[in-house]
Amino acid sequence: MEILVLKILISFFIAFTWIPLIKLDCWWVRVFDYPRFQKLSVFATLMIFWMLLGREDAGFWYWTAGIFASMSYLVFLVWPYSILGKKMVQKEPYDPEKGIHLIVGNVFQYNREFEKTLNLIQIKDPDLVFLVETDQTWADALTPLHLTFEHRILLPLENTYGLVLYSKLPFKRQQIHYLINEEIPSLEIDVELRNGQLITIYAIHPAPPVPGESLSSTERDAEILVVGKKSKGNPQPSLVIGDLNDVAWSYTTSLFLKISEMADPRRGRGFYNTFHAKYPFFRWPLDHVFLSKHFGLSKIHVLKSIGSDHFPIELKATLAKQKSTDREKASPEEKKEANEKISNGKKEKS
Known part of the structure; x- marks a missing residue:
C-alpha cells in the first residue's frame, strides 16, 4: 500500500514537472510554470522515501x-537564479547622479494597512515608486507622498x-496605454x-492566467511581449517594471528577455521571491525589474511585508560606462512566435 501511494505521488509530480512544456495558453497548463523550486523540493523528499x-x-x-530526470530538468530551470548561475547584469557602484533607486510593489487592493507602505517608502526614500492594485481608497491614503x-x-x-x-525625478514624456485589455492600464x-540623461520606464500589470481573471495566458503574454518589442526599439536606456503575473523562469518571460534584449538582475544572485507573502513554501518571483544593456546593478532586495500578499522589491541601477553585451537574442522563429502571441492576444480581446 505504501509503495502504491508513493508511485501515485511520483506520477503526479512527474506530470506536473513536464506539463509546462506543452505550448498551450490554458491556465491549467501555465499555472505549473510557477512552483519549480517547490516541485524540486517535493521530488527530493520522494526520492528519499523511494x-x-x-x-x-x-x-x-x-x-x-523518472524521478532523477524530472529533478535534473527542474535544476536546469532554477540553476540560473541560484548564486551559482551566470550573472546577466554586472555590479556597478551606485551613483545618484546617473542612477535610479526604485520600489515596485503590489499592495493588494483589499489590504488596509496603509501605514506600512507609507513608512517603508519614507524609510527607503527612493526616487520612484510604482504600486499596483491601488483603488481610490489607496490613492487617498497615499496622499502624504505628494x-x-x-x-x-x-x-x-x-x-x-x-x-x-x-x-x-521629472517626467519628460508620459503615456498611458491600454495595450491589450481596455480595463488594464500600463505606463510609458x-x-x-x-x-540630464533620459531613461524610459515601462510599468505594467497584466492579468494572471487563473480562473476568475483569465482562463488563458494569452492576454498576459501578449502585453509582456508588446512591451518587450517597445523596449527593443527604444535607443534610450530603459526599465520594465511591475507585477507581471509570471515567474522569472517561464517560457514567456524567457521569450520576453530575448525579444527585448533586456536582462534579469536576479540571474546569478537568487530567486528574490515576492509572492506569496503569507505562505513561505509557496513563493516565487512575480514582481520584476528588467534592465536594458545600459545599466549595471547597484542593489536588489526584497523588502519586508506591507500587509499585502506580495512583498515589495527594491532596486538601485546605475548607468554603466561600458554597455553590457551579455544578452539573449531571439531567433527568427522566436520573433515569429512572439508576433503570433501578440496577434492572438489582440484578437482575443477584440
Missing part, C-alpha cells in the same frame, strides 16, 4: 530514472488593476536622471 521503500519493487530503476514626490501618475481603479507612480514614461 530509495528507502521501493528497492524491492520490480520497476525500481524505471521509477528512479509632499515628497513632485511628479506622479494616479490611476486608481476598483478592478484590482489600478496603479500609481510617484517620482522625484521618459524620466530625467539628475545628470
Whole structure:
C-alpha cells in the first residue's frame, strides 16, 4: 500500500514537472510554470522515501530514472537564479547622479494597512515608486507622498488593476496605454536622471492566467511581449517594471528577455521571491525589474511585508560606462512566435 501511494505521488509530480512544456495558453497548463523550486523540493523528499521503500519493487530503476530526470530538468530551470548561475547584469557602484533607486510593489487592493507602505517608502526614500492594485481608497491614503514626490501618475481603479507612480525625478514624456485589455492600464514614461540623461520606464500589470481573471495566458503574454518589442526599439536606456503575473523562469518571460534584449538582475544572485507573502513554501518571483544593456546593478532586495500578499522589491541601477553585451537574442522563429502571441492576444480581446 505504501509503495502504491508513493508511485501515485511520483506520477503526479512527474506530470506536473513536464506539463509546462506543452505550448498551450490554458491556465491549467501555465499555472505549473510557477512552483519549480517547490516541485524540486517535493521530488527530493520522494526520492528519499523511494530509495528507502521501493528497492524491492520490480520497476525500481524505471521509477528512479523518472524521478532523477524530472529533478535534473527542474535544476536546469532554477540553476540560473541560484548564486551559482551566470550573472546577466554586472555590479556597478551606485551613483545618484546617473542612477535610479526604485520600489515596485503590489499592495493588494483589499489590504488596509496603509501605514506600512507609507513608512517603508519614507524609510527607503527612493526616487520612484510604482504600486499596483491601488483603488481610490489607496490613492487617498497615499496622499502624504505628494509632499515628497513632485511628479506622479494616479490611476486608481476598483478592478484590482489600478496603479500609481510617484517620482522625484521629472517626467519628460508620459503615456498611458491600454495595450491589450481596455480595463488594464500600463505606463510609458521618459524620466530625467539628475545628470540630464533620459531613461524610459515601462510599468505594467497584466492579468494572471487563473480562473476568475483569465482562463488563458494569452492576454498576459501578449502585453509582456508588446512591451518587450517597445523596449527593443527604444535607443534610450530603459526599465520594465511591475507585477507581471509570471515567474522569472517561464517560457514567456524567457521569450520576453530575448525579444527585448533586456536582462534579469536576479540571474546569478537568487530567486528574490515576492509572492506569496503569507505562505513561505509557496513563493516565487512575480514582481520584476528588467534592465536594458545600459545599466549595471547597484542593489536588489526584497523588502519586508506591507500587509499585502506580495512583498515589495527594491532596486538601485546605475548607468554603466561600458554597455553590457551579455544578452539573449531571439531567433527568427522566436520573433515569429512572439508576433503570433501578440496577434492572438489582440484578437482575443477584440
